[in-house]
Amino acid sequence: MASFAWKGRARNGQLMEGIELADNPDAATAALKRRNIQVTSIREKGREIPIMKRLQIPRNVPQKRLSLFTRQFSVMLDAGLPLVQCLEILGGQEEHATFGEIIRKVQQDIEQGGTLADSMRKHPRAFDNLYVNMVAAGEAGGILDIILQRLSAYIEKVVKLKAQVKSALIYPVAVISIAALVVWVILRFVIPVFAQLFAGVGSELPFLTRMVVGASNFVGNYSIFLFIILFLGGIAVNRWHKTHRGRRILDGMILKFPILGMLVRKIAIARFCRTLSTLTSSGVPILDGLEITARTSGNAIIEDAVMSVRKAVEEGKTISEPLAHTKVFPQMVVQMINVGEQTGALDQMLSKIADFYEEEVDTAVAGMMKLIEPILITVLGAIIGVIVAAMYLPLYSILTQIG
Numbered sequence: 462m463a464s465f466a467w468k469g470r471a472r473n474g475q476l477m478e479g480i481e482l483a484d485n486p487d488a489a490t491a492a493l494k495r496r497n498i499q500v501t502s503i504r505e506k507g508r509e510i511p512i513m514k515r516l517q518i519p520r521n522v523p524q525k526r527l528s529l530f531t532r533q534f535s536v537m538l539d540a541g542l543p544l545v546q547c548l549e550i551l552g553g554q555e556e557h558a559t560f561g562e563i564i565r566k567v568q569q570d571i572e573q574g575g576t577l578a579d580s581m582r583k584h585p586r587a588f589d590n591l592y593v594n595m596v597a598a599g600e601a602g603g604i605l606d607i608i609l610q611r612l613s614a615y616i617e618k619v620v621k622l623k624a625q626v627k628s629a630l631i632y633p634v635a636v637i638s639i640a641a642l643v644v645w646v647i648l649r650f651v652i653p654v655f656a657q658l659f660a661g662v663g664s665e666l667p668f669l670t671r672m673v674v675g676a677s678n679f680v681g682n683y684s685i686f687l688f689i690i691l692f693l694g695g696i697a698v699n700r701w702h703k704t705h706r707g708r709r710i711l712d713g714m715i716l717k718f719p720i721l722g723m724l725v726r727k728i729a730i731a732r733f734c735r736t737l738s739t740l741t742s743s744g745v746p747i748l749d750g751l752e753i754t755a756r757t758s759g760n761a762i763i764e765d766a767v768m769s770v771r772k773a774v775e776e777g778k779t780i781s782e783p784l785a786h787t788k789v790f791p792q793m794v795v796q797m798i799n800v801g802e803q804t805g806a807l808d809q810m811l812s813k814i815a816d817f818y819e820e821e822v823d824t825a826v827a828g829m830m831k832l833i834e835p836i837l838i839t840v841l842g843a844i845i846g847v848i849v850a851a852m853y854l855p856l857y858s859i860l861t862q863i864g
Contacts, residue, residue: 465489467503471553479562482569496549496565522560522587524623528616530555530564535609545571563587576600591736591753598744608743615739619732622819626728629826633833640841645680647848652677655852666855673851712761720832724825729763730794731818738811748775763789780807 465486468478477498483489490500530551537547548568555561563584570580578597581588588596592612599608656674659666666674680687701707716722733754740750748771755767766787773783781799784790794814801810 465503465505467493467500469493469498469500469502472497473554475554477553477561479558479565496553498553522557522563524616524620526555526557526560527587527592528613528620530560531609531613531616535606535613538606538609544577560587577605589757591740591757594745594749594753595740595743602744611739611743615735618735618815618819622728622731622822625822625826626724629724629829632830633837636837636841640837640844644844644848645684648673648677648680649684652848652852653681659855667851667858669847669851670855673848708761709765716760716762720829724822724829725760726789727818727821727825729758729760730790731815731822733758733763733767733790734794734811734818735815738808738815741811742808747780751780766790 465481465483466478467481467489468476471477481489481492481503483492486503486505489503493500533551534547537550538544542550545568548564548571552561552564552568555564563586566584567577567580570583571577576597578593578600581596582593595608595612596605599605602608652673656677659670659674698711702711715725718725736754736757737750740753741747745753751767751771751774755764755771758764758767766784766789769787770780770783774780779799779802781795781802784798785792785795797810797814798807801807804810
């Protein structure tokens with residue numbers, strides 16, 4: 462089958478484009494017409510150069526688009542619409558081009574006799590293991606609409622949690638970046654002017670002034686090398702973090718940071734409890750749920766702890782007993798999970814723990830923002846104050862001598 466690049470209009474007048482697999486242009490046009498797309502242009506897609514194909518960056522589907530799709534999908538199924546028709550409508554109205562193409566491919570697979578879970582499993586950029594396993598459980602139990610509702614609520618909470626973390630990091634990173642740029646401009650362009658002025662005086666400069674002038678000379682002579690070292694260092698750390706050993710060392714260091722470490726731990730616990738609660742309440746086996754939860758924890762230390770718990774559960778133990786031995790989860794979490802196991806309401810207890818820790822994350826983020834702001838202002842004020850004092854000390858000395 463050949464690939465045909467097409468452009469057209471949906472039934473609501475929206476402009477669309479994409480790639481269609483078919484034997485010939487007429488077959489591609491007919492397939493698009495069945496999806497209520499009026500084709501305005503179509504052409505066979507030429508073969509891509511292999512090296513260019515390798516250089517293409519895969520576009521992952523945003524979580525917000527996935528959440529909206531899941532919510533609409535569940536409503537349509539609950540209203541009694543056939544599965545293929547739901548996907549056809551959702552694929553036709555999807556604004557994200559990559560996601561729209563994925564939905565249409567899932568629809569084609571189902572029309573050819575595949576299951577929804579197996580069709581989604583072919584597209585990991587949109588549907589991860591958690592999503593696929595929950596859909597498979599929903600199909601097996603005949604409660605796909607309910608599972609999709611739970612998935613939508615779960616994704617919305619994950620998006621909210623990520624937004625909280627980003628909001629906590631954007632402000633300090635932006636302030637530090639702007640401050641570093643301002644200090645660099647002062648050292649690179651302003652201080653040399655003062656240095657030439659002081660050189661004409663001939664008197665010995667104060668120690669603080671000599672130190673700032675030396676820093677200015679260093680920045681002026683080696684700025685390009687500093688940027689290259691920082692750039693290459695960032696790449697090296699990123700690649701090291703992708704290795705098994707590097708990820709565990711760096712993630713362990715993050716957990717030990719005084720403020721950030723506690724925030725990361727709370728986020729990981731909230732994500733663990735929310736994910737496992739959603740999986741267990743949807744009928745996913747506990748061993749599969751623990752494995753999926755470990756992979757989505759976001760921290761190698763948490764992942765190893767959960768995988769050790771999974772191994773113990775596989776040997777016949779409860780979740781709470783090996784969880785206490787990991788020394789990663791607080792005692793309160795372990796005790797509440799133990800109560801949930803004994804009462805047979807583990808999913809509900811995990812959901813309550815997740816709610817509690819998500820509120821704790823809110824409080825921690827707000828507290829961290831209040832703490833970071835005065836610290837940043839104090840540090841930046843001290844740096845600028847040192848530079849200004851270093852430049853005015855010689856002037857004061859000269860004016861004193863003149864007086």
